[in-house]
Every structure is written in C-alpha cells, then in structure tokens.
Amino acid sequence: MVATPSFRPTYEQKTFNLSSTAAKTTLAWNSNSLPTTPLFGTDGIRGKAGELLNAPLALQIGFWAGQVLRQYARNAGPVIMGQDTRNSGNMLAMALSAGLTAAGLEVWNLGLCPTPCVAYLTSVSEAIGGVMISASHNPPEDNGIKFFGSDGTKLSSELQKQIEAGIRGKADFPAIHSNWGQHYHRTELVKDYLASLHSPLIPGHLQGMKIVLDLAWGAAVHTAPEVFQAMGAKVICLHDQPNGDRINVNCGSTHLHSLQQAVVENNADMGFAFDGDADRVLAVDSQGRSIDGDYILYFWGQSLSQAGLLPNNLIVTTVMANLGFERAWHKQGGQILRTKVGDQYV
Incomplete structure (x- = not known):
C-alpha cells in the first residue's frame, strides 16, 4: 500500500471555510466559450494547449472532477496526478491542482511518469481517483486530461458526463464548499510503480541481450531504461531526454524508422518504441521488422x-x-x- 505522506507544511497551517459567495467568485468563468460537442472523448479531454485546453478550463475540470469523485468515494483520499514532458503540462497541472484543492481534495503530484504509473498507484493506494496530463501519441502542441477511478481504470462515461455538466453550469447536484485541500509532490512513489514491474519478472532474464529503446522524448525516459537494465539487458536509448518541444516528433511508436535502423546498426536482439505517455509500445525484431500490437x-x-x-x-x-x-x-x-x-x- 502507498502510505500517506508523513510530512506536512512547515508553516502554521490554517483552514478556511469556503463560502458559496467566495466559491462563485473564485471559480466564475464563461462556459459559453466551450464547444457544443462533448469535451470527453474516448480517452479523456484533448485539444490544442492554450486554445481549448487552457488554465481556466483546467481549473474548472479539476473542481468539478473533485466534486464528482468526492460524491462517490467511500472514504476520504487524495487524487494522484502525473504528466508527460509537454511544455504545457505544468500550466495544466497547476490549474488542475487548484481546482481539485478548491474542491477540498488532497493532490499527490508524481511529476513526470507514464500513464500506467498513475493508474497503478491509484489502484493500490487510498486515492479516490487519478488524473494524467498527456495527449499520448499526439504532437507537442496538443495536450489532454484523463481521469481514473479509485480502482485504476478509466473513469466511467457516466461520471465524465457529470463532470462535464458541472463545467457547463448544468450540474444536477449542489457543489460542496468545504476546507481547502493540499498539494504534495510525491515523486518518490514512482519507485513503487517500478517495483511492481520488476516483481513478476525473473531477475537477469535478459542477461546478455542488447535492446534498443525509443523513448520519444516522453514519459518513459527515466523509467523504461531502469526496468530493462534491472533485467540484465544492455540498453541503447534513443530520444531519451525530457523534451516538450520534440515529444513524438518523428520518433516513438508512431515513427519506427529510427528504431529499426538502430536495431540493425547495433546488431541488437530487439527494440521497443513507446509513445509520449508510455501507455503504447511497438516492437522491432533483430532484423528490424515491425512487431505490432x-x-x-x-x-x-x-x-x-x-x-x-x-x-x-x-x-x-x-x-x-x-x-x-x-x-x-x-x-x-x-x-x-x-x-x-x-x-x-x-
């Protein structure tokens, strides 16, 4: 189980009741600027950062997601948040966190991590939900927000509709205005996710193998090499630094050419290409042939x-x-x- 953080802010912490008047002032915005089509698609909310996905909308998404998650939570718990390397990620993360804490929830921010990391940690902790900021394999100028339930699976369509109704000013339930929540950086929890990947594998099983990884300048740049190296593989990495300007650009699971070339040139046994948030992978064999899903x-x-x-x-x-x-x-x-x-x- 993932433990509640033992630390707390060093300053004197005070709590304030959020009056309905203050809430309306703090969270006021014009929902008429939204498109008439549904915000939530098959994989959350996606769009151009700064256009559809801007800070005011992200704050509203966080607030109403917090309201809905609180309604269905069996116990009080945090929301676990992660992001990929896109330049707009920090802006959206801060706005989302502001909305969630305005709804009275605690936020555990993992920082840079794969989407499956958020899902896993949500499922094994006391979290009431999770949220990943990423547009997956889309280009750098896009971003997205997708939510997970307390079991680590994607939030149901019904709950997504309730969140959207709140954003559009059509909620059929009253918003709960209570104490402010708190935001904590919990980057150390990513190691619990890595441990979960190691546990079912045989140590040294890849000993003597040479494996090329295309990390797409994205969420897997720190985690994937560690997992393969722990299995004994000699790892050659491509596009292996966090780079929000180049995430997914002519690399990763949607552009296999550089991986295929590197596998052949290095006489590697195989290669794997991840997308920007590392929830998708394609493989290449020793001859550079694509091994799809x-x-x-x-x-x-x-x-x-x-x-x-x-x-x-x-x-x-x-x-x-x-x-x-x-x-x-x-x-x-x-x-x-x-x-x-x-x-x-x-």
Missing part, C-alpha cells in the same frame, strides 16, 4: 496459456484487431472478445 498480444497470450495463467484462453481486444490474429488464436484453441476502440472498453 496484434503480434505482441498473440505471443503474450500464447506464453500465458502455456503457463496456465490465461483463464479460458480468452484474449480481449478491440474491433481494430487483425482478422489473421483472430484466426491464428482460434487455431490455438483460444477465444477472442472484441470491444469498441479505447482501453476503457478493453
């Missing part, structure tokens, strides 16, 4: 099935999965369940 899912399912760890030999994938993958898996005696596109459905 269908292949990875097939090989992974095969290994789990042989180990007796795949219930009913069932693989859940989306309607976008290749028909050849489905037929090959059926030949193995397996089952396929297809969902709509979006990891929340998977």
